[in-house]
Amino acid sequence: MLRKFFASRGGIISIGAFIGVFAPLLQKWGNPGNMGICVACFERDIAGALGLHRATVVQYMRPEIIGFILGALIAAYLFKEFRPRAGSAPIVRFVLGAFAMIGALVFLGCPWRAMLRLAGGDWNSIFGILGLIGGIWVGTLFLRGGYNLGRAQETHTAVGWILPLIMMGFLALMLLYPQIPGEPKSGVLFYSLKGPGAMHAPLLISLGVGLAVGVLAQRSRFCTMGAFRDLILFRQTHLFSGIVALVVFAFISNLFLKQFHPGFANQPVAHTLSLWNFGGMVLAGLAFTLAGGCPGRQLFLAGEGDGDAAVFVLGMIVGAGFAHNFGLASSPQGVGPHGIAAVIIGLVVCLFIGFTMRKKVA
Amino acid sequence: MSDIVDARGLSCPQPVLMTMGKIKKVKKGEIAILVDTDTSKENVSRAATSQGWKVKDVKPDGTGYRITVVKK
Numbered sequence: 495m496l497r498k499f500f501a502s503r504g505g506i507i508s509i510g511a512f513i514g515v516f517a518p519l520l521q522k523w524g525n526p527g528n529m530g531i532c533v534a535c536f537e538r539d540i541a542g543a544l545g546l547h548r549a550t551v552v553q554y555m556r557p558e559i560i561g562f563i564l565g566a567l568i569a570a571y572l573f574k575e576f577r578p579r580a581g582s583a584p585i586v587r588f589v590l591g592a593f594a595m596i597g598a599l600v601f602l603g604c605p606w607r608a609m610l611r612l613a614g615g616d617w618n619s620i621f622g623i624l625g626l627i628g629g630i631w632v633g634t635l636f637l638r639g640g641y642n643l644g645r646a647q648e649t650h651t652a653v654g655w656i657l658p659l660i661m662m663g664f665l666a667l668m669l670l671y672p673q674i675p676g677e678p679k680s681g682v683l684f685y686s687l688k689g690p691g692a693m694h695a696p697l698l699i700s701l702g703v704g705l706a707v708g709v710l711a712q713r714s715r716f717c718t719m720g721a722f723r724d725l726i727l728f729r730q731t732h733l734f735s736g737i738v739a740l741v742v743f744a745f746i747s748n749l750f751l752k753q754f755h756p757g758f759a760n761q762p763v764a765h766t767l768s769l770w771n772f773g774g775m776v777l778a779g780l781a782f783t784l785a786g787g788c789p790g791r792q793l794f795l796a797g798e799g800d801g802d803a804a805v806f807v808l809g810m811i812v813g814a815g816f817a818h819n820f821g822l823a824s825s826p827q828g829v830g831p832h833g834i835a836a837v838i839i840g841l842v843v844c845l846f847i848g849f850t851m852r853k854k855v856a
Numbered sequence: 857m858s859d860i861v862d863a864r865g866l867s868c869p870q871p872v873l874m875t876m877g878k879i880k881k882v883k884k885g886e887i888a889i890l891v892d893t894d895t896s897k898e899n900v901s902r903a904a905t906s907q908g909w910k911v912k913d914v915k916p917d918g919t920g921y922r923i924t925v926v927k928k
Contacts, residue, residue, distance in 0.1 A: 645865030786867035
């Protein structure tokens with residue numbers, strides 16, 4: 495009964511609405527502006543907390559991400575859907591994850607945050623969303639042309655547990671080395687004293703919402719990339735109704751919370767270079783499509799035992815390290831010194847992957 | 857004898873693409889689709905239904921499912 499509901503349109507709309515309400519609330523409770531939830535930004539903050547990059551304003555072990563994966567793990571076990579599998583071109587998924595992150599950080603947000611920025615009145619996000627759709631559209635051309643990364647194989651249960659265990663380890667580190675007010679480091683973990691990394695909801699609230707989203711999204715297969723892809727490829731509106739619900743409910747919630755500030759200038763954690771808001775998300779959208787899911791969906795898949803999605807997640811975290819160490823990530827002042835070059839290189843890499851990996855599956 | 861689509865181990869949206877391809881090719885009759893995840897099971901069933909096919913039955917098959925769809 496419950497299983498049927500989540501597979502229905504009502505189910506996907508419910509999860510969209512849930513995220514639409516709780517993301518603005520997380521912002522109210524402390525998360526950065528229009529960033530109640532952002533998978534790319536939060537994985538970037540995790541990379542910072544671990545010291546994989548040393549951008550001091552974006553360092554925090556975001557419990558939401560940990561919750562997403564563990565919530566999906568719990569749901570997968572509750573509903574007997576945990577299926578350990580791996581082996582579908584993991585190295586390619588790692589590289590796609592890294593470039594997806596770089597593209598998202600040129601725009602400053604994953605598709606979830608693009609929707610949340612729109613719902614908060616940040617019109618720069620429109621260019622990002624158009625870029626996302628453009629990138630997904632290019633990806634569907636490859637899919638129509640026979641692109642695929644080959645079959646995954648069934649594997650040991652423990653393989654599916656690796657990323658959830660890593661996340662449990664991260665949570666343990668956070669409890670072992672909690673933030674000390676005024677200190678940039680606690681034990682092995684880095685913490686931001688200012689900037690978006692210093693803005694966060696209380697740990698238990700972040701973790702709780704993360705777990706709930708993880709459970710619901712695993713059940714409903716919520717995917718922001720799939721929403722546009724299925725619309726373009728099959729004229730199917732199932733997943734799309736989920737992101738429409740997200741935007742509508744986030745907009746209403748922002749109105750209630752007085753967090754709706756329409757305009758282009760002075761938007762939180764955003765820049766106004768439309769071309770690169772667009773270009774960054776073309777890269778991200780294409781990489782997500784070639785990898786089969788948006789960054790959120792990759793977390794939920796990783797939670798239900800998909801080792802290849804787990805590799806994509808690690809690729810994103812490492813990509814965030816590169817993005818900040820190499821000056822690829824944007825900031826409110828504009829794109830990073832090498833951000834444009836990185837987008838171009840990323841697009842070339844994605845095209846290479848798309849054109850060369852189209853062997854028919856046996 | 858039904859046509860078989862083996863989409864096991866393939867990630868989204870390959871199972872749906874393969875099913876749609878087969879549906880376009882055979883136009884009517886019976887198709888069996890092998891998938892390995894619940895997501896693929898739902899997606900394939902939804903796609904076939906949207907093309908006017910009926911899901912005849914879904915049986916566990918190994919660690920996945922065998923979905924049979926028909927159109928008269």
